[in-house]
Amino acid sequence: MIMTFAEKILAKYAGEKKVEPGQIVTVKPDHLLMHDNAAPIISKIKPELQQYGVFKRSLPVIVLDHVIPAAGEKNALQHKQIREFVRTYKIKYFFDVGYGVCHQIIVEKGLALPGTLLLGSDSHTCSYGAVGAFSSGIDRTEAAALLLIGETWLKVPESIKITLKGQLHRWVTAKDVILSIIGDVSASGADYCSVEFHGAIARFSVDERFTMANMGVEMGAKNAVFPVDNVTMQYLTSIGVSKLKYKPLNPDVDAIYEKELTYSLSEIEPVVAVPHSVDKIKPVREVTGVEIQQCLLGTCTNGRVSDFEIAAKILKGKKVHRNVRLLILPSSRSVYLESLKKGLISIFLEAGGTILPPGCGPCLGAHQGVLAPGERCLSTSNRNFKGRMGCSEAEIYLASPATVALSAINGKITDPRKVKR
Incomplete structure (x- = not known):
């Protein structure tokens, strides 16, 4: 079956042999990311939580990062509510004030892995495509339901292939690359699309890939991803993740894309x-x-x-x-x-x-x-x-x-x- 990255991973998590763009599938993600907004999310479903509990204590990953340390009583109360929730339901992955930004923590702690599916109540959840994961933002209501039942629906996105060629000049960075691409594609040019980066990606470290995947949503992308290569695997090894813990899913060479774009890195300037x-x-x-x-x-x-x-x-x-x-x-x-x-x-x-x-x-x-x-x-x-x-x-x-x-x-x-x- 010839498929893009998004089609492959959503087919896997939907239990299907093949899926197509536009198809609605039901999936059970590996993790649900929440941050300070976990407070209003759990408030939405307080009676249901008391009756049924969370679907699985290893599903949510909660990181306090938006207003830390608490800037006022309202923030402090939200943080307190989240800590009480974590204790009550024995949530496995909780990172309190000071650990860092949720997206960085997810990757640093090896919770986003190649070939995995993660959803989060933050639009920049797309960042984990830097290590070959399908990751995307969802709204708070979806997150609340997911916390209870462990599954949600997604529409299989069209895919855009971006090929990078050549090399960057000195003082030109991955940030300049992604900003230039967004300027060309526009803020809505990749709406609900899966953006794949190809070509000279071996020149980009995982840090640089993170920068680019992070901003995928700024052109409307559902997710943004770099195929897994030696750079990815070396990074994961460096943070203590064994190759036995993941199975990469890369797109097929002859996959069909809604659009294909090519950029010459040597032509990009600050x-x-x-x-x-x-x-x-x-x-x-x-x-x-x-x-x-x-x-x-x-x-x-x-x-x-x-x-x-x-x-x-x-x-x-x-x-x-x-x-x-x-x-x-x-x-x-x-x-x-x-x-x-x-x-x-x-x-x-x-x-x-x-x-x-x-x-x-x-x-x-x-x-x-x-x-x-x-x-x-x-x-x-x-x-x-x-x-x-x-x-x-x-x-x-x-x-x-x-x-x-x-x-x-x-x-x-x-x-x-x-x-x-």
């Missing part, structure tokens, strides 16, 4: 997404000189050690501009610790940066780093909608760690290719 849409992409050289008041380096999109290493090369021995606040947001405690050991955190602090606890906070304007009217932030995060960072009268530009680091020094958006060393 870019930014300008306010107020992720698909409004411009070369950095066209917005050079735009003054900024805040820089955010990190988040689940670009908050890993390799991202910090890029920024540290630029910031070492330099000072952040006096008119700029540089916020460093590690994606997990593990990333924070390794960055400390490598001396990256010292570089950021000596440059004038502020280190935030591993979590989401400023990315969604919920906690720490909220903008004021008229301010501009240059961020490595994944969204720049109006009001995203807590103020509808502020502006958010999205860029790579390299662009953010050099711009923080200069106080204005700067092309990272201008780095002197």
Whole structure:
């Protein structure tokens, strides 16, 4: 049976030999991700939970990450409610305040594996395609039902094949690649499609694949995935996952796609997404000189050690501009610790940066780093909608760690290719 990645994995989980785009299937995912929003989810079904309990205590994975530590009584009560739920129903996978962003934790802890199916009550659940999993966001009502009965329905998506060719120039990163693709495809150009990345993917680390899969939803994708290769397997081995624990499902070579796109990596340059849409992409050289008041380096999109290493090369021995606040947001405690050991955190602090606890906070304007009217932030995060960072009268530009680091020094958006060393 010739099938794409999405068709193969949904056929497997639906117990079918073959499925086709548009077909409705019932599936039982390996895990259901929830974060701080677990509180309203479990509140929806409190009577049912008391009567029936959860379907399986290993199904939910709950990570407190959005507003941590709690910013007020409401948040504190939600966190308390979640902890009580975890204790009452003996939930196996719970990560309290400080572990990091849910998406990073899922991958770090080996809970997302090649050939597995994960659903989550967060739109960036698509991130786990970085390690060959089918992962997608669902809404809270679906999550509540899934928590009780262990299954849900999905429509088999059409698939889009994106082939990458060549290699990137210095200071051009995976973030520039995915932003460029989104700018070309548009914010709705891959609506409810499974996006597969092919071609020169061996040049991209799992960290870089994470950045790209994470932003798949920003072009409307149901999921985004990199076929499993040696890069994937070496990464999983490095975090202690045995090859015996997973069975990759890669698309067939002659699979049929709704659309096929090809991009030359050597033609991609540093870019930014300008306010107020992720698909409004411009070369950095066209917005050079735009003054900024805040820089955010990190988040689940670009908050890993390799991202910090890029920024540290630029910031070492330099000072952040006096008119700029540089916020460093590690994606997990593990990333924070390794960055400390490598001396990256010292570089950021000596440059004038502020280190935030591993979590989401400023990315969604919920906690720490909220903008004021008229301010501009240059961020490595994944969204720049109006009001995203807590103020509808502020502006958010999205860029790579390299662009953010050099711009923080200069106080204005700067092309990272201008780095002197």
